[in-house]
Amino acid sequence: MLNFRRGRGRGAAAAGGRSHKDHESKGNPLSSFQRQAQERLKGGRFRHLNEKLYTDSSAESFMAFQQDPSLFDKYHDGYRRQVLQWPINPLDKMMEYVRKLPAHYTVGDFGCGEAKIAQTFPDRSIHSFDLVAANPHITACNIAHVPLADGSLDVAIFCLSLMGSDWPSFIREAYRCLKDKGVLRIAEVLSRFQDVDKFVESIETIGFRCTHREVLNSFFILLAFRKASTDRRLPQHSAKGQQSATKSKKKRKQHQQQRSESTDGHEDKRLRIMQRLIGKKRSVPDDVAAAGESAAERGSSRVSKKRKVVGVSESQGVDASLLGHCKYKKR
Secondary structure (H helix, E strand, C coil), X not given: CCCCCCCCCCCCCCHHHCCHHHHHHCCCCCCHHHHHHHHHHHHHHHHHHHHHHHHCCHHXXXXXXXXXXXXXXXXXXXXXXXXXXXXXXXXXXHHHHHHCCCCCCEEEEECCCCCHHHHHCCCCEEEEEECXXXXXXXXXCCXXXXXXXXXXEEEEEEECCCCCCCHHHHHHHHHHHEEEEEEEEEEEEHHHCCCHHHHHHHHHHHCEEEEEEEEECCCEEEEXXXXXXXXXXXXXXXXXXXXXXXHXXXXXXXXXXXXXXXXXXXXXXXXXXXXXXXXXXXXXXXXXXXXXXXHHHCCCCHHHHHEEECCCCCCCCCCHHHHHHCCEEEC
């Protein structure tokens, strides 16, 4: 939560603790030193709020501004002072773009501030969202979750409003709200980016394609994206993709069945060889020693002289289930 000490604000630097209003009521104007101190206090308050908005999550910021709506006024008071020092205001570029749009287009202004776009174009369908509803044009909400239906926007605008540790969720929400081939426009301070190309790639992974990039007075960057078609982005859900997947599955099943049949054939052949080696065709004896003794009693010497099991001694018992894993050779 954002907290400020009471009694130290708009007129904190005035002599004797008197505020600007106290001087005005008595007809005493602020001295040059008092005005400078007041400006420094306002600037410090703005920087603190600005830092909190960038480092906190959107949910935390929304809760803080809902609990104390005056924070919105304090922030935008400092913001207006900052704008006066800029060589160019990117919001003017956004309004030039909106002015050229077809009249029936629906626009979403995410992080609208004081809803300047909606106020400039009252006859257009423009949805303005921010942390506090400072005027009737604004809907107060967390811009990661705006009250719009899927595919309801033609254009989504973020003008210096990607503020928050979870800013990618703002872009995903814009993707949800945009129609297929809808336009996403982003204006940001250029110095915020360590690598603009990486930032563009991160937006494109959500489902957009970059169509325009422009640097404004070496101070701001303006980016435009178009939402990719849902069918093109998810080809695995198409009818052709499903048929291909079904065919591949059938081929894998047939191959596995063939391998199983081949393995069974090899096992049968191996068992027949083993039966011949031990001199008995109908059944496998329980151990090699017993088979040797039985053959000797019948006067047969073929088993012991012509062939033998490699790695198995004549006196060593061998379980019938292991016979298929033995190796054989002719002497």
